[in-house]
Amino acid sequence: MALDKEIFKEELKQRLRENYAMELEDASEQEIFYTLGALVKARYSDAWRDTWKYYVDKNKKQVYYFSIEFLPGRMLKSNLLNLGILDTAREALTDLGIHLDDLAEVEKDMALGNGGLGRLASCFMDSIASGGFPGNGNGIRYDYGLFKQRFVDGYQVELPDEWLQSGNIWEVRRESKAVDVRVGGHVYLAETNDGKLKPVYENERVLRAVPYDTGMVGYENNVVNTLRLWAVEIPDSEEDKYQSIQGRRELEDLTAVLYPDDSNEQGRLIRLTQEYFFVSAGIQSIIRHYKKWFQKPISKLSEYVSIHINDTHPALCVPEMMRILIDEEELSWEQAWDITVKVMSYTNHTIMAEALEKWSIDLMQRTLPRMYQIMEEIDARYVQTMQELHPHDLVERTRIIRNGQVHMAHLSIIGSHSTNGVAKLHSDLLKSVVLHDFYIIYPDRFNNKTNGIAQRRWSQIVNEPMSNVLDETIGKTWRQDSGDLKLLRNYQSDQAVLEKLAEAKKINKQKLADYILGTTDIEVSADAIFDVQIKRLHAYKRQLLNLLHIIKLYQDLKENPSLEMQKRVFIFGAKAAPSYHYAKVIIKCINETANLINNDPDIKDRIKIVFLPNYNVSLAEKIIPAADVSEQISLASKEASGTSNMKLMLNGAITLATLDGANVEIRDAVGDDNIYIFGLTEKEVYEYYENQEYSAQRLYDENAVIRRVLNAFIDGTIPNIVYEGREIFDSLIKYNDEYFLLRDFDSYVEAQEEIDKAYGDQTFWQKMSLINIANAGRFSSDETVSRYAEDIWKIESKDSFVTEKG
Numbered sequence: 001m002a003l004d005k006e007i008f009k010e011e012l013k014q015r016l017r018e019n020y021a022m023e024l025e026d027a028s029e030q031e032i033f034y035t036l037g038a039l040v041k042a043r044y045s046d047a048w049r050d051t052w053k054y055y056v057d058k059n060k061k062q063v064y065y066f067s068i069e070f071l072p073g074r075m076l077k078s079n080l081l082n083l084g085i086l087d088t089a090r091e092a093l094t095d096l097g098i099h100l101d102d103l104a105e106v107e108k109d110m111a112l113g114n115g116g117l118g119r120l121a122s123c124f125m126d127s128i129a130s131g132g133f134p135g136n137g138n139g140i141r142y143d144y145g146l147f148k149q150r151f152v153d154g155y156q157v158e159l160p161d162e163w164l165q166s167g168n169i170w171e172v173r174r175e176s177k178a179v180d181v182r183v184g185g186h187v188y189l190a191e192t193n194d195g196k197l198k199p200v201y202e203n204e205r206v207l208r209a210v211p212y213d214t215g216m217v218g219y220e221n222n223v224v225n226t227l228r229l230w231a232v233e234i235p236d237s238e239e240d241k242y243q244s245i246q247g248r249r250e251l252e253d254l255t256a257v258l259y260p261d262d263s264n265e266q267g268r269l270i271r272l273t274q275e276y277f278f279v280s281a282g283i284q285s286i287i288r289h290y291k292k293w294f295q296k297p298i299s300k301l302s303e304y305v306s307i308h309i310n311d312t313h314p315a316l317c318v319p320e321m322m323r324i325l326i327d328e329e330e331l332s333w334e335q336a337w338d339i340t341v342k343v344m345s346y347t348n349h350t351i352m353a354e355a356l357e358k359w360s361i362d363l364m365q366r367t368l369p370r371m372y373q374i375m376e377e378i379d380a381r382y383v384q385t386m387q388e389l390h391p392h393d394l395v396e397r398t399r400i401i402r403n404g405q406v407h408m409a410h411l412s413i414i415g416s417h418s419t420n421g422v423a424k425l426h427s428d429l430l431k432s433v434v435l436h437d438f439y440i441i442y443p444d445r446f447n448n449k450t451n452g453i454a455q456r457r458w459s460q461i462v463n464e465p466m467s468n469v470l471d472e473t474i475g476k477t478w479r480q481d482s483g484d485l486k487l488l489r490n491y492q493s494d495q496a497v498l499e500k501l502a503e504a505k506k507i508n509k510q511k512l513a514d515y516i517l518g519t520t521d522i523e524v525s526a527d528a529i530f531d532v533q534i535k536r537l538h539a540y541k542r543q544l545l546n547l548l549h550i551i552k553l554y555q556d557l558k559e560n561p562s563l564e565m566q567k568r569v570f571i572f573g574a575k576a577a578p579s580y581h582y583a584k585v586i587i588k589c590i591n592e593t594a595n596l597i598n599n600d601p602d603i604k605d606r607i608k609i610v611f612l613p614n615y616n617v618s619l620a621e622k623i624i625p626a627a628d629v630s631e632q633i634s635l636a637s638k639e640a641s642g643t644s645n646m647k648l649m650l651n652g653a654i655t656l657a658t659l660d661g662a663n664v665e666i667r668d669a670v671g672d673d674n675i676y677i678f679g680l681t682e683k684e685v686y687e688y689y690e691n692q693e694y695s696a697q698r699l700y701d702e703n704a705v706i707r708r709v710l711n712a713f714i715d716g717t718i719p720n721i722v723y724e725g726r727e728i729f730d731s732l733i734k735y736n737d738e739y740f741l742l743r744d745f746d747s748y749v750e751a752q753e754e755i756d757k758a759y760g761d762q763t764f765w766q767k768m769s770l771i772n773i774a775n776a777g778r779f780s781s782d783e784t785v786s787r788y789a790e791d792i793w794k795i796e797s798k799d800s801f802v803t804e805k806g
């Protein structure tokens with residue numbers, strides 16, 4: 001379906017006239033953006049409908065990806081690319097005197113997620129559609145996405161993210177598909193006339209769930225799947241119950257905001273209600289759709305439906321499916337359970353204990369009484385079955401309800417046929433440590449699915465200069481199949497190619513330098529090493545280790561101004577959960593250190609620190625193409641996978657990493673010579689936990705460099721951090737450095753020194769960079785999704801079918 005440039009221009013003008021009664025010359029960027037959005041949406045509406053119809057007509061098994069977070073970012077360019085009209089649109093707009101890139105900036109990020117988990121869900125949506133797989137997303141349409149971050153006096157300040165303020169061009173409200181969700185009150189079982197036990201609800205509240213659908217456009221294959229997000233409303237029937245403004249507010253607040261905690265569950269009532277709300281609405285709509293269009297008996301559900309539980313937030317899928325099959329479809333418990341387990345699958349995203357979701361029995365019972373009854377029954381039957389096969393204490397440790405709490409990970413594993421981790425190391429740790437008890441009980445349920453990224457977005461869309469060099473060097477097939485990036489390996493000693501890649505990098509760095517100047521007033525040189533750490537602020541990710549190294553460099557330079565060293569720009573992007581005090585203290589310390597160093601006339605441009613505020617998908621798109629060094633320095637065993645590591649690698653940054661998460665697989669892909677590995681291994685970390693021999697105090701006493709760096713936090717070297725500096729110091733010394741920063745410090749410094757040396761030899765550096773790009777293909781979410789489809793969901797790809805239209 002090629003689109004002619006001239007037709008495109010005419011259509012754009014025509015739509016402007018129709019919708020805004022305006023000529024192009026008089027329209028604002030906003031108005032043009034909305035018009036272009038509508039045009040794009042019209043381009044895929046037939047394919048959207050045809051895709052849906054095809055799945056129904058062919059009775060295709062579909063996967064529903066349930067996630068409490070989706071983080072697509074901006075969709076304009078990605079939709080244009082996938083529709084095959086990005087270049088046409090760009091050229092047409094240029095003719096009209098408009099820059100597509102400027103127009104794209106008008107779109108607000110859709111930021112309904114915290115970080116990796118939500119972004120992964122969106123990468124999967126792209127790859128599921130692009131692979132021609134029948135699959136849909138199911139989540140929550142938050143009125144406010146992840147908070148907007150500002151810095152005031154170096155402190156993080158959170159502002160609401162009003163992403164819907166000027167409307168959302170991509171979504172379609174589908175009122176006719178609304179469903180009711182019941183929460184609260186009491187439920188008891190009563191005998192019906194035919195002797196069956198049926199639940200009777202009392203004093204429950206009914207919520208209306210209204211779906212908003214967004215087309216998920218596949219890459220040049222005429223497939224458009226659906227991301228369905230639910231918003232709460234007050235049903236007409238309940239109007240009289242909500243007389244008070246306060247009562248209304250409470251209810252309308254349910255889908256108002258995304259909880260801003262990435263790896264920390266807080267056990268709040270509203271959060272639990274959010275979880276049930278989108279789970280119940282989603283499953284009801286799946287069953288309704290199945291019964292209406294597939295016309296198969298409910299007993300065959302697992303042959304046509306697969307439901308994925310993205311971390312434990314949608315774990316109530318298990319009891320909710322049971323409720324519908326038993327209470328509404330009147331299946332026996334055994335039959336319902338058999339179907340449920342076959343339908344469900346679950347991904348674990350973390351081993352951090354504080355992120356493992358648990359709810360008090362009391363809260364669960366009060367909020368979701370029917371869910372609780374069903375979970376009690378699942379739990380009782382689990383114990384009954386397993387106690388004949390396994391030791392008592394093993395069964396006790398793994399049951400769903402214990403010590404007054406409901407364990408959502410246990411529910412997810414017991415109620416599904418597949419549990420996977422998100423990188424090899426992580427999946428191994430699940431089996432050997434974190435979920436070892438379950439591995440004994442269900443060895444066949446465990447598997448690995450290493451994360452991947454939407455490679456087309458993270459190369460073609462964000463990095464045009466590099467993409468052009470790739471086209472000239474290896475042809476264009478990599479744009480479709482990122483596996484073909486490996487063709488680049490043949491050019492690792494080709495000086496001309498290396499130089500062209502370096503030029504592309506330089507263009508990106510200059511562009512970022514301009515952006516940095518514009519937003520922070522800090523002047524950075526594009527000749528410096530751009531050393532990047534972008535991810536949520538968390539103690540285990542060790543942004544503080546990065547800072548300790550920067551302070552060391554600063555002290556070295558102050559002491560010895562003639563020290564030879566490459567210029568460096570340390571770039572940070574990170575949001576801290578608003579309630580995460582320690583993470584906010586680290587932000588303050590980085591900002592104050594930045595102030596000190598950036599303004600020290602002795603340092604000039606030898607070191608710069610730039611903490612860019614409000615890190616999100618669209619900021620990542622600006623930073624990543626310009627990165628030279630990718631900091632992946634979490635304490636080994638703590639980062640489940642990481643995905644920014646993959647994006648940075650794809651853009652030719654050299655990874656500086658611990659052997660954690662997917663870093664291990666990146667090392668395997670590029671070889672030891674093209675990555676900088678440092679620090680404790682996961683085994684050594686566990687050894688420390690066992691022998692309890694770690695002493696941060698001793699490292700402080702015995703290591704003069706460490707001592708000098710840490711003292712900077714409490715002796716006034718870094719200004720304006722009297723309290724914060726003390727807190728950092730105490731966390732490391734008094735509280736014995738939970739994440740072994742001091743243990744890894746020397747080894748980190750050494751790796752940084754090697755990087756400094758390597759960058760001095762540009763040919764050597766560029767070759768490493770090329771090898772990283774060439775081997776990034778395997779981290780495509782296209783690949784990851786294919787593995788899920790084959791091993792877990794059992795769904796088939798539809799070979800591109802074409803809708804011929806005029």
Ligand code: Z2T
Pocket residue numbers: 114115116117118120261262263311349350355422451639640641642643661
């Ligand atoms: C999250 O982004 C991740 C894990 C979570 O555990 C929660 C959130 Cl919001 C409950 C991240 C992991 O930290 C990261 O290592 C991984 O790459 C990402 O999920 C996607 O799997």
